[in-house]
Structures are given as C-alpha cells and as structure tokens.
Amino acid sequence: MFPNYKLLKGLLVSMIVAILLNLGLTGYSIVRHESSNKEFAERMMYESQAREVQLTAKLDANIQRQILGVRENFISWQVDQVTQTRKLVALEVSSQLKAKQNAAPPQ
DSSP states (O other): OHHHHHHHHHHHHHHHHHHHHHHHHHHHHHHHHHHHHHHHHHHHHHHHHHHHHHHHHHHHHHHHHHHHHHHHHHHHHHHHHHHHHHHHHHHHHHHHHHHHHHHSOOO
C-alpha cells in the first residue's frame, strides 16, 4: 500500500500543478483578451468619431449645396417672372398700339 500512496501522492501533486498552470494560463488569457478588447474598443471609438466628423462635414456640405440650389432656383424663378411680366407688358403695349392704329382714320 505504501508504493501506491507515493504514486497517488505524485499524481495528486501533478494534477494540482496542472490545475494551477491551467488557471494561470486562463487568467493570463483573460487579461490579454481584456486588454486587447479595450484597445480594440478605443480604436473603434476613435474611428467612429472620425467617421462621424467626416459624415457631419459631408452632410453640412450637402445641406449648403441644397440651400444654394434653392436660392438659385428661386432667383431664376424671379427672373422668369420678371421676363414673363415684361413680355406681357410688351404684348399689351403692342396690342394697344395696333388698336390705336386701327381706330385712327387712314391718312
């Protein structure tokens, strides 16, 4: 029984060493993954902030372009209105002159 006791004691010691080694490696792996996850989260946060700044600038440029387009369209609409008014006035003056010429006795 004595030789089996030494064998069991040796197996028990080797199991304890293996368990402690496994726990140590698991702890190291957890710490390593936590630090890499933290670095990844920081990098993603920085990249998302940079992307947000880019998208905000692009959106601002699009809004400004649309505002300028609306202004240009409004200005061209006003110019068209003035042009149409001038044409109507010229047509009215022309018709009045023709009416006066038709109403005047021939000379």
